[in-house]
Amino acid sequence: DVKVTQSSRYLVKRTGEKVFLECVQDMDHENMFWYRQDPGLGLRLIYFSYDVKMKEKGDIPEGYSVSREKKERFSLILESASTNQTSMYLCASSFSGTESYSNQPQHFGDGTRLSIL
Amino acid sequence: GQNIDQPTEMTATEGAIVQINCTYQTSGFNGLFWYQQHAGEAPTFLSYNVLDGLEEKGRFSSFLSRSKGYSYLLLKELQMKDSASYLCAVVDSNYQLIWGAGTKLIIKP
Numbered sequence: 001d002v003k004v005t006q007s008s009r010y011l012v013k014r015t016g017e018k019v020f021l022e023c024v025q026d027m028d029h030e031n032m033f034w035y036r037q038d039p040g041l042g043l044r045l046i047y048f049s050y051d052v053k054m055k056e057k058g059d060i061p062e063g064y065s066v067s068r069e070k071k072e073r074f075s076l077i078l079e080s081a082s083t084n085q086t087s088m089y090l091c092a093s094s095f096s097g098t099e100s101y102s103n104q105p106q107h108f109g110d111g112t113r114l115s116i117l
Numbered sequence: 118g119q120n121i122d123q124p125t126e127m128t129a130t131e132g133a134i135v136q137i138n139c140t141y142q143t144s145g146f147n148g149l150f151w152y153q154q155h156a157g158e159a160p161t162f163l164s165y166n167v168l169d170g171l172e173e174k175g176r177f178s179s180f181l182s183r184s185k186g187y188s189y190l191l192l193k194e195l196q197m198k199d200s201a202s203y204l205c206a207v208v209d210s211n212y213q214l215i216w217g218a219g220t221k222l223i224i225k226p
Contacts, residue, residue: 004159042121042216043160043204090159102212103148103167108159 003027004109006091012115019078021112023091030096032074033106034058034066037088049074050096081116088113119143121217123205128223129195137190137203137220145210151179151190152204154219160204163190192222200224 007022025032031050035043035058045058047066055066063085067075074093078085092106120142129135139149148167152160166172166181166188178191192199205217 040125040218042206042218044216045214102208102214103165105150105162105165106160108161110157110159 004091004093004107006089006109006112008112009110010113010115012117013078013081014117015081015083017078017081019081019114019116021076021078021089021091021114023074023076023109024072025074025091025093025107026072027093027107028071029093029107030071031094031104032068033092033094034064034074034076035090035092036060037090037111043090046076083116086114086116119209119215121205121207121215123203123217123220125218126221126223128225129192131195131197131224131226133195134191134193135195135222137192137222139188139190139205139217141186141188141205141207141215141217143186143207143209143215146183146186147208147210147212149179149181149188149208150204150206150214151188152206154202154204156201163203195224197224197226 004025013019033048034046044060046064049055049068065077089112091109094104094106122140151163154160164179171180176193181188202219202221204219207215
């Protein structure tokens with residue numbers, strides 16, 4: 001079974017801090033994603049990566065950056081945390097597929113519930 | 118704009134059948150996913166439809182009508198463990214994945 005592991009289930013940080021969320025997958029997937037999940041909204045894509053050292057902005061990249069130095073690891077960085085970044089953060093990974101990564105099922109981690117005080 | 122509509126919450130009885138609908142208005146269509154998400158857990162893949170019709174997988178079935186912009190997830194012989202949120206997601210013409218807000222399904226004994 002694919003395993004996507006996020007470093008923390010719960011995290012509390014202060015406004016202005018630099019926050020690192022780590023994600024590791026063990027299935028040699030090419031693609032990795034960071035989403036945030038808020039009540040009443042669909043999953044919103046922050047960034048994704050289709051290869052090592054490659055990254056693409058999603059729908060809501062402002063205030064975030066990412067790093068993918070190794071294939072199995074994808075990090076999300078909140079450069080200067082703000083209260084509106086309090087949310088559930090989900091990491092996912094998938095194979096590339098023949099048409100597009102979007103036609104491949106994504107495998108998710110259990111999420112990090114981040115509170116910014 | 119792009120839009121995915123799902124009911125916010127549904128309630129059903131253990132042993133019964135429930136149908137969760139998803140309607141979409143997107144720029145093109147390249148497939149539709151259903152995921153299950155138990156509270157506090159990761160979403161898990163249930164089904165993928167790209168052609169019209171019904172796909173059956175055990176107690177769960179997923180239906181797609183591209184002309185109507187409509188899909189449903191059918192859950193039979195409901196069990197308490199089926200209490201979860203069910204997420205619908207559509208792949209648009211640019212191969213972007215558009216997510217619905219999810220339907221919370223509550224199963225009562």
